[in-house]
């Protein structure tokens with residue numbers, strides 16, 4: 001499929017999505033949202049794809065929601081359209097998505113990265129929630145997701161001062177899983193996604209579901225949920241194959257059955 005604001009390609013079993021509005025530093029407007037949702041839905045339903053990577057350019061992952069698109073929005077429009085609710089569709093895919101972030105990931109850009117399952121940052125990455133400087137506040141999940149990633153104190157600091165955090169601070173704070181040289185970013189993220197895509201898809205999807213459940217439930221409920229999913233994996237041929245392959249000292253041949 002051809003898009004106007006993103007590029008898509010496959011690298012083996014990995015679906016790679018590149019934000020492509022260079023003149024606006026990949027600012028996220030409604031067209032980008034529609035195309036991102038279409039691309040993840042498309043890769044999500046493609047049986048040959050096991051994981052995805054979303055990236056931007058070396059200068060900007062995304063410099064935020066499109067300020068020029070929002071500028072004239074009225075309260076009536078924002079409320080009746082439930083402005084930004086469409087981003088929930090981006091998070092519905094059950095296959096893992098890695099955000100590969102170089103340069104600016106600000107406002108909605110940081111929020112988009114946090115909607116992904118984990119973030120690999122280039123050493124030049126800069127994260128921030130500068131909405132306060134525009135007279136507003138995070139609206140695509142920043143106040144909630146950033147707080148869960150880095151804790152209350154740093155989330156308050158980021159959201160109330162609008163300052164940026166570099167890649168090292170983001171890694172120390174738990175916002176990103178690892179930092180790599182900018183020149184290797186996409187290759188490293190695709191390598192990580194390809195590793196995930198080698199595994200049995202049902203166990204990958206259930207792992208994602210279980211980790212995400214940790215954000216929404218109590219420890220007791222989460223542990224029971226994890227155990228039930230774990231039990232259900234014994235209904236799959238891939239459990240027999242994975243364990244037999246270990247015992248027979250060979251590589252498993254997963255069929256996602």
Ligand SMILES: CC(C)=CC(=O)SCCNC(=O)CCNC(=O)[C@H](O)C(C)(C)COP(=O)(O)OP(=O)(O)OC[C@H]1O[C@@H](n2cnc3c(N)ncnc32)[C@H](O)[C@@H]1OP(=O)(O)O
Pocket residue numbers: 023024025027028063064065066067068104106107108109130131134136137138139140
């Ligand atoms: C409100 C909610 C809920 C969410 C949000 O995300 S609000 C947006 C949050 N983001 C920001 O406030 C960052 C805005 N951008 C900047 O501060 C700067 O662009 C920069 C520091 C990221 C980079 O500065 P630089 O001097 O290198 O580049 P610019 O000349 O400023 O930008 C190039 C080009 O891109 C347009 N741009 C940048 N960010 C956005 C944006 N978020 N929305 C719309 N357009 C954006 C910028 O206007 C310029 O375009 P023109 O040359 O046509 O003016």
